[in-house]
Amino acid sequence: MFDEEKNINAYIGGILLGLVLLVTFFIFGRGLGASGAFDRVAAFILSIFSPNWIKHHPYWHKYYAFGGTPLNNFLVYLSIGLIIGGAVTSKLLGKWKIQTQHGPRISDRERYFWAFIGGMILAIATRFARGCTSGQALTGGSELALGSWIFMIAFFISGPIVALFIRKLWR
Amino acid sequence: MGPLFKLYYIPYFWYVILAIITGIFFGSVLTLSGFTSTKKLTGVFYFDDMAVLKVMFTAIVVASIGLYFLSDIGTIVFSKVYIPRTYWISQLFGGLLFGVGFMLSGYCPGTSVISFASGSLDALFVMLGMVAGMWVFGLGYKIWKSLYLAGNIGRVTLDKLFGVNHWIVIGIVFVMAVFVFIIIETLEHRE
Numbered sequence: 001m002f003d004e005e006k007n008i009n010a011y012i013g014g015i016l017l018g019l020v021l022l023v024t025f026f027i028f029g030r031g032l033g034a035s036g037a038f039d040r041v042a043a044f045i046l047s048i049f050s051p052n053w054i055k056h057h058p059y060w061h062k063y064y065a066f067g068g069t070p071l072n073n074f075l076v077y078l079s080i081g082l083i084i085g086g087a088v089t090s091k092l093l094g095k096w097k098i099q100t101q102h103g104p105r106i107s108d109r110e111r112y113f114w115a116f117i118g119g120m121i122l123a124i125a126t127r128f129a130r131g132c133t134s135g136q137a138l139t140g141g142s143e144l145a146l147g148s149w150i151f152m153i154a155f156f157i158s159g160p161i162v163a164l165f166i167r168k169l170w171r
Numbered sequence: 172m173g174p175l176f177k178l179y180y181i182p183y184f185w186y187v188i189l190a191i192i193t194g195i196f197f198g199s200v201l202t203l204s205g206f207t208s209t210k211k212l213t214g215v216f217y218f219d220d221m222a223v224l225k226v227m228f229t230a231i232v233v234a235s236i237g238l239y240f241l242s243d244i245g246t247i248v249f250s251k252v253y254i255p256r257t258y259w260i261s262q263l264f265g266g267l268l269f270g271v272g273f274m275l276s277g278y279c280p281g282t283s284v285i286s287f288a289s290g291s292l293d294a295l296f297v298m299l300g301m302v303a304g305m306w307v308f309g310l311g312y313k314i315w316k317s318l319y320l321a322g323n324i325g326r327v328t329l330d331k332l333f334g335v336n337h338w339i340v341i342g343i344v345f346v347m348a349v350f351v352f353i354i355i356e357t358l359e360h361r362e
Contacts, residue, residue: 007205010222011352014229016200021230022237024193026246028186029174030253032197034281038298042305059312074190079284081194086285088195089202098290101209101277112296118276119283119300120307125272126280127308128319129265130255133279134197136262137227140255142234144340146327147257154266155273162274163216170213170277 006093021138028074031139035126037079040070103170114169173241177251198285207286209277209293216274221355228348235344239337260322276300 001009008016021032043063047054047070055064063070070076090096102111126132129151131140137155140148163170172178176186204226205211214220242249273279276297278286283301286294312319330337 005205005208007211007222008203010204010225011229013200013204013222014226015233017197017204017226017230018233018237020193020196020200021234022241024197025234025238025252026173026241027175027189027193029177029251032193032281034279034284035301038280038301039305039309042302042309045302046306046309057309057312058316059309074186077187077190078194078197081191081196082198082201082281082284083194083288084191085195085198086202086207086288089199090207090285090289093202095202095207096290098292100293101286101291102293108293111293114275115277115293115296116300116303118272118274119297120272120304121268122272122276122278122280122297123301123304124308125265125268127265127305128261128315129269130258130262132269132281133227134281136255138230138234141231142238143252143254144235144328144330144337144344145255145257146324146329146332147255147259147262149329150257150259151262151266151269154263155269158267158270159216159274160218162271163213166274167217169275170209171217 006095017138018142021142030074031135031143032078033075033131033135033139034079034082035123035132035135036073036075038123039127040073040076043070103168105168111169114166172245173247174251178248197281198288201282201285202289206282207289207291209286209291212279212282213274213277216270221359225352225355228351232341232345232348235341239341254326254328257324257327258320258322259324261319262322264318 001012024030024032040063043054043060054060087096100108100111102108129136130147136148136151141152175181205222211220211222215223238247241247276283278294278297280301283294283297287298329340333340
């Protein structure tokens, strides 16, 4: 069931992931997500400096519709669980390790630079897409939402093309 | 009957606790599947490790069959399940840009979180970059607002779009998945 890198068989992993999503639909009436938590943290940090400005901001005001803080949200609690689940499970599998992952042809510092830039682009992409691989591809995809399938197709077109140009980062 | 939190009054405390527990399961399954490895994640676009595609496609098929089956037999009230609206132009652009961000960072948002939690320092830089990227988007919102709202056609699902029963669409997705898996397995075992 597990391979030499201690990963579960991909089809079994997929069935388990699908079942987690299904139970989430049943309990909460919504699916999984990750990018929204980052946006809420970003809004929260700004609110420390300018609490009134953020409440009336043309984009971020939506996180204050019900009052309170943008951090009091399903996606933020889900992300806290993600951290716990990732840490505990990698520890149990013997995969927990301080490391910097990149291809053999670049340095750690180059990796950190592109990781940061990549993260910025990723975040902006999730705003236009209204979610990421969790909220759109996985959740919206299984709900048969049109926009989610458009997102997935676009992602699978640009991914391999970009991969060609930045091969040095990874292989 | 579900969705539980939409149909019954349950104290908010349990909403928080169950959301965290759901996240723990979500993070554990992703970690079990090896999604903390940038080599595995980028492998899907270098075509040298297709595990991510197998996991994702299987999960979509399982959740889709489950959701629509439980809705058909009345266990889940489908109208109470949140379905993302379609902004097809904005989402097409977002998907193309997501491929750039994914290949540069080596992660998607969720996998950056579990990878940092399993000790990868590069994932921390992705997470910091993501918060910075959210600021860029929000602060420049007026500049790209028209693109962000472009292609709004509401809550459209594929079965409604094509005017067919949802099981026909799910059947096509299922057959597509099996077809893709057979091709992948055949190529992998030839090596």
